[in-house]
Amino acid sequence: xxxxxxxxxxxxxxxxxxxxxxxxxxxxxxxxxxxxxxxxxxxxxxxxxxxxxxxxxxxxxxxxxxxxxxxxxxxxxxxxxxxxxxxxxxxxxxxxxxxxxxxxxxxxxxxxxxxxxxxxxxxxxxxxxxxxxxxxxxxxxxxxxxxxxxxxxxxxxxxxxxxxxxxxxxxxxxxxxxxxxxxxxxxxxxxxxxxxxxxxxxxxxxxxxxxxxxxxxxxxxxxxxxxxxxxxxxxxxxxxxxxxxxxxxxxxxxxxxxxxxxxxxxxxxx
Numbered sequence: 001x002x003x004x005x006x007x008x009x010x011x012x013x014x015x016x017x018x019x020x021x022x023x024x025x026x027x028x029x030x031x032x033x034x035x036x037x038x039x040x041x042x043x044x045x046x047x048x049x050x051x052x053x054x055x056x057x058x059x060x061x062x063x064x065x066x067x068x069x070x071x072x073x074x075x076x077x078x079x080x081x082x083x084x085x086x087x088x089x090x091x092x093x094x095x096x097x098x099x100x101x102x103x104x105x106x107x108x109x110x111x112x113x114x115x116x117x118x119x120x121x122x123x124x125x126x127x128x129x130x131x132x133x134x135x136x137x138x139x140x141x142x143x144x145x146x147x148x149x150x151x152x153x154x155x156x157x158x159x160x161x162x163x164x165x166x167x168x169x170x171x172x173x174x175x176x177x178x179x180x181x182x183x184x185x186x187x188x189x190x191x192x193x194x195x196x197x198x199x200x201x202x203x204x205x206x207x208x209x210x211x212x213x214x215x216x217x218x219x220x221x222x223x224x225x226x227x228x229x230x231x232x233x234x235x236x237x238x239x240x241x242x243x244x245x246x247x248x249x250x251x252x253x254x255x256x257x258x259x260x261x262x263x264x265x266x267x268x269x270x
Contacts, residue, residue, distance in 0.1 A: 009046050014039075015077070016056035036060060044069040051075040055101070062086035068093035075099040079124065082106065092116050101125060103152060109136025115144030122150040124178075130158035143167030152178040152206075157189055169197040178206035185211050194218070204229040213238045213260065221248055228252065236260045 036059060043052065044066045052073060054060060060081045067073075068090035076094070078084060079101045087102065089111040097117050102110075102125035109129060114137040123145070131138045139160060142151070148171050168174070181193060193210070194217045203226050210216075215237055218224070231254040232240070238260045255261070 006046060008048055010048055011051040012043065012046065012049060013051075013053040014057065015053045017054075018059070037064065040064050040066055046070070048072055051077075053077040054081065056080040058083060060084050063088055063091070065090040067091060070094060071096070073097060074119075077101045078105055079103040080105070087111065089113070095119065098122065109134045110141075112136050112141065115141040117145065119147060120145050121147050123148060124150070124152040126151070126153045127156055128153050128158070128160065129156050130160055131164065133158055139164040139167040143170040145171065147173060149173050150176040152180075154180040154182070155184040155189065155193060157183045157186065159188065160192060162195075165192070165195045166197040169199050171199050172201060174199050174202055176204040176206075177202050178208070179210070180208045181211065182209035198223065200224060201226055203227060204231075206231040206233075207235060208233045210235040210237065212236065215240065230254070233257055238262055 040063075043049070047069070049070055050072055052070070052075065055077045056079070058081070060078070061083050062085060063078070065088040067076075067088065071094065073094050074096050075098060076091075077099070080103070082104065084102070084105045085107060087107055087110055091097075091100075092111055092113050095117065096119055098119055099122040100117075100120060101122070105125055107125065108127065110126065112135060123142075126137075126142065128139060129136075131140070140163065142148070151168075151171070151174060177198065179193070181189075184190060184193060190210075190212045193212075196216070196218060198218050200223065202224050205224065205227055210232075213236060221227075228249060229252040230250055233254070234257040237258065240261070240263060
């Protein structure tokens, strides 16, 4: 393929590509192997590109700053790039970005001014870390993403401030929230999850690797009145009882690897 002939390309899917053996032709090379730097040099020449999928590209160690040239980019998928350790600060140049997926990537933090991506509606793979331990984005930055509708976060073994715990409540358009608490094993971190202030518009909740015996305090009909889908996976909860004994209008329920769960299915149905 010749990238120089694809000036109008809007969608580019290179997921699971092995860059070291991928054959690409440009104006100067007939059929040669290509490195990541050369690949991004050609990708960033596609000025109309709106969707870039690089999920599962194992050779990708970092996204170069040249990505700032893709001013029309709306979707960037990097899920499963297991060696990807860095996202450049220049990603905040992408003001039209709607979806950013860095799930299953070892990225410690995103750029501190992530909140300037005012069009962002879906963010996956965000690691919640203490403001004192990072120069990158914290929950406070997430609170600025007013258009955010889907958020998937991982809770780290860090303490966060009261202000940060409240920041999610400002996401009035948030409909889908996924929380992975695999690293939050101490009682202090479980208490921190309890103290998160969630927006009431959430319709779908996904909770994984939660190591407390009771569901978080915010798991109640009064706090999440619009919840209609609930997924709980690989958790140690013993009960799914609403903390305020209110009835839900759950339409979809997914339960997996809940070895501690003791539930009366008739009560659950009611």
